[in-house]
Amino acid sequence: xxxxxxxxxxxxxxxxxxxxxxxxxxxxxxxxxxxxxxxxxxxxxxxxxxxxxxxxxxxxxxxxxxxxxxxxxxxxxxxxxxxxxxxxxxxxxxxxxxxxxxxxxxxxxxxxxxxxxxxxxxxxxxxxxxxxxxxxxxxxxxxxxxxxxxxxxxxxxxxxxxxxxxxxxxxxxxxxxxxxxxxxxxxxxxxxxxxxxxxxxxxxxxxxxxxxxxxxxxxxxxxxxxxxxxxxxxxxxxxxxxxxxxxxxxxxxxxxxxxxxxxxxxxxxxxxxxxxxxxxxxxxxxxxxxxxxxxxxxxxxxxxxxxxxxxxxxxxxxxxxxxxxxxxxxxxxxxxxxxxxxxxxxxxxxxxxxxxxxxxxxxxxxxxxxxxxxx
Numbered sequence: 001x002x003x004x005x006x007x008x009x010x011x012x013x014x015x016x017x018x019x020x021x022x023x024x025x026x027x028x029x030x031x032x033x034x035x036x037x038x039x040x041x042x043x044x045x046x047x048x049x050x051x052x053x054x055x056x057x058x059x060x061x062x063x064x065x066x067x068x069x070x071x072x073x074x075x076x077x078x079x080x081x082x083x084x085x086x087x088x089x090x091x092x093x094x095x096x097x098x099x100x101x102x103x104x105x106x107x108x109x110x111x112x113x114x115x116x117x118x119x120x121x122x123x124x125x126x127x128x129x130x131x132x133x134x135x136x137x138x139x140x141x142x143x144x145x146x147x148x149x150x151x152x153x154x155x156x157x158x159x160x161x162x163x164x165x166x167x168x169x170x171x172x173x174x175x176x177x178x179x180x181x182x183x184x185x186x187x188x189x190x191x192x193x194x195x196x197x198x199x200x201x202x203x204x205x206x207x208x209x210x211x212x213x214x215x216x217x218x219x220x221x222x223x224x225x226x227x228x229x230x231x232x233x234x235x236x237x238x239x240x241x242x243x244x245x246x247x248x249x250x251x252x253x254x255x256x257x258x259x260x261x262x263x264x265x266x267x268x269x270x271x272x273x274x275x276x277x278x279x280x281x282x283x284x285x286x287x288x289x290x291x292x293x294x295x296x297x298x299x300x301x302x303x304x305x306x307x308x309x310x311x312x313x314x315x316x317x318x319x320x321x322x323x324x325x326x327x328x329x330x331x332x333x334x335x336x337x338x339x340x341x342x343x344x345x346x347x348x349x350x351x352x353x354x355x356x357x358x359x360x361x362x363x364x365x366x367x368x369x370x371x372x373x374x375x
Contacts, residue, residue, distance in 0.1 A: 038357035052220025056211030
């Protein structure tokens, strides 16, 4: 009986060992069957996308030449103007102190002229009698003429202060005209607003902004890692959020030589400003301030060996790229590779692979199982 008992135990142990061996062997096989792809020859174009906006190449702020109050606005935003077109009229409101000073200057000029005239009339008689010399009389006549001119200047200044013009116009308005041809972008004032003239001490109040919308430039930002690859004069493609499915040609015209603190992103990435001419087609109207993206070609290579960038893996310690190459049925070995430029989909392989190699698709996901509808 004991022998049968030992035999039974031995059989159970042997069966358990066989079961364990089978379990280990079955679990050692990968549940995923990996596919592979071969390197191929293609052209790769490395691009950078700069975000920004389009602005007019030349935008002019129209400012008054005299202070006063807006009496009339004759244009609206969006109107197209020619140089010299009337934009607004300003009603002059003279400063009381300045007006009083001008009046005093006229009075003083009148007094000086009266005195000069008396001297002129008296010495003219003496000159005609030969009592004084011609040179002495000429000096007196010069003083008299200067006094007349000073009075005319004082009266003219008083007229300008009171009416905004020395022309003697009965209208108490002064005209504000367009200095260039273009479209009215903005009118930041309204009737009744007080405006200040443009002078050496004050920039003045802007009555309107005018720009030629047929000449636009793209203004955007590029990261410091890419700015060194840009060349002035390079072509680029510009797209607008407001005009989908349409790209406009452009030409890079400026790359900022200096970083500005305001151009640093919240993540600490240093950016540089770029500008590019935008070639606008006649059948499209581009508004100032449209958000835009500019696609710039940083580098392009033709007929290079490449693989899909998704096939690359990176060493956790060295962060060096490598791939797994098929050496047998579902057997792969690691191969370090040297990479070049990338377009985000394909990446250049400088060394480490050949066209005959088969690279493991290591990150392929299993398709989702479709649920059967219950009756």
